[in-house]
Amino acid sequence: RQRVICLTLFCILHDSTNTIGPKEGWQVYSSAQDADGRCICTVVAPEQNLCSRDAKGRQLRQLLEKVQNMSQSIEVLNLRTQRDFQYVMKMENQMKGLRTKFRQVEDDRKTIMAKNFQELKEKMDELQPLIPVLEQYKTDAQLISSFKEEIRNLSMVLTAIQEEMGAYDYDELYQRVLRLDSRLRNCMGKLTCGKLMKITGPVTIKTSGTRFGAWMTDPQASQRNNRVWYMDSYTNSKIVREYKTMEDFVANVVSRTYNLPFKWEGTGHVVYNGSLYYNKYQSNIIVKYSFETGRVLAQRALEYAGFHNTYPYSWGGYSDIDVMADELGMWVVYMDPDTLEVQKTWNTEYSKRNAGESFMICGTLYITNSHLTGAKVYYSYSTKTSSYEYTDIPFHNQYFHMSMLDYNARERALYAWNNGHQVLFNVTLFHVIKTEDDS
CATH class of the missing domain: 2.120.10 (Neuraminidase)
Structure with missing residues (x-):
């Protein structure tokens, strides 16, 4: 079987006796002449065994083999990639589920903490109006100053807690508020x-x-x-x-x-x-x-x-x-x-x-x-x-x-x-x- 190789050959024509004959293994199908007088021919290459020792033919075969090997390697790699992709997709879905669960747990924790701290904030708001009352206490200015400083510190702590949840121990803060509330109520008995x-x-x-x-x-x-x-x-x-x-x-x-x-x-x-x-x-x-x-x-x-x-x-x-x-x-x-x-x-x-x-x-x-x-x-x-x-x-x-x-x-x-x-x-x-x- 002959393979058709499309080539463009340039040859000089002197007379008909110089035409390449069939015995040389090349068959001329058509020819033409360009504007400069050069010959443009279309030929068919000889059978495979005629070019077996041709160096370029060997290189071509080697390249074809390499292409085939590469194609097979690509196919194997593609199969592995598809398998790995499915695995990654599965892991991604699992990670999304875990991320959602962690986010829900975090939101629930923040909600509970925010509620507790809001209760403390409301308690502080109830105590705040008593400060002007204590300022009238003529014989205990130092105690009043201490109360004011303690409330100011607690307010600062509450503000910091609202910004950074969990940064301060809630039970300790709550006990401080209760102690302050008790002291203020004892003072109210003198009003x-x-x-x-x-x-x-x-x-x-x-x-x-x-x-x-x-x-x-x-x-x-x-x-x-x-x-x-x-x-x-x-x-x-x-x-x-x-x-x-x-x-x-x-x-x-x-x-x-x-x-x-x-x-x-x-x-x-x-x-x-x-x-x-x-x-x-x-x-x-x-x-x-x-x-x-x-x-x-x-x-x-x-x-x-x-x-x-x-x-x-x-x-x-x-x-x-x-x-x-x-x-x-x-x-x-x-x-x-x-x-x-x-x-x-x-x-x-x-x-x-x-x-x-x-x-x-x-x-x-x-x-x-x-x-x-x-x-x-x-x-x-x-x-x-x-x-x-x-x-x-x-x-x-x-x-x-x-x-x-x-x-x-x-x-x-x-x-x-x-x-x-x-x-x-x-x-x-x-x-x-x-x-x-x-x-």
């Missing part, structure tokens, strides 16, 4: 009355009952006595529920139920020194009811006091008469808690119908301008000086409708019934601290 400066919160304790109601603890009770009383609705009821602790209140574990002898009006009730004081239904009478004996200990009609929506707060609800308690005693106006005898009356000249709610702190009456969203403490009246002033102390009416707001002197907090939610507000007071040097 006298103060002026309301700020209201923060609220903290939602529970969601229960109707839109209107009242709940409270006893400001005169010992620190071990943490009973909670609950009175749902503003009228047509005589049922009071008692809970042993705040935890029981949240879990709705009722320890005792009282059936009052008279229905109540409004939500302006107060528990004071073991007794409930409330406005008797459709009257201007204040009733003192003992939880211990289950009997009415005293009743007193308040002369000229409106009732049954004659002079209520802006939200209505028969809230004409509001019984309160603070550091100085119990108030509707100011009265003796044993006999309910009225000792003195003040006319604040503030319209009851324009007030959202009110509460007493240290003998000063604080009045909100609304029971709805945007409410703030707008007006205060001092019973000590018989004078008033306009204030601007906002607070967050989270659930849009306030039907009860009372101050508890023991807890230094405001108890509120906020549209079927029982909430607590923290208060910041400007105090004057009495020392042994004070007369």
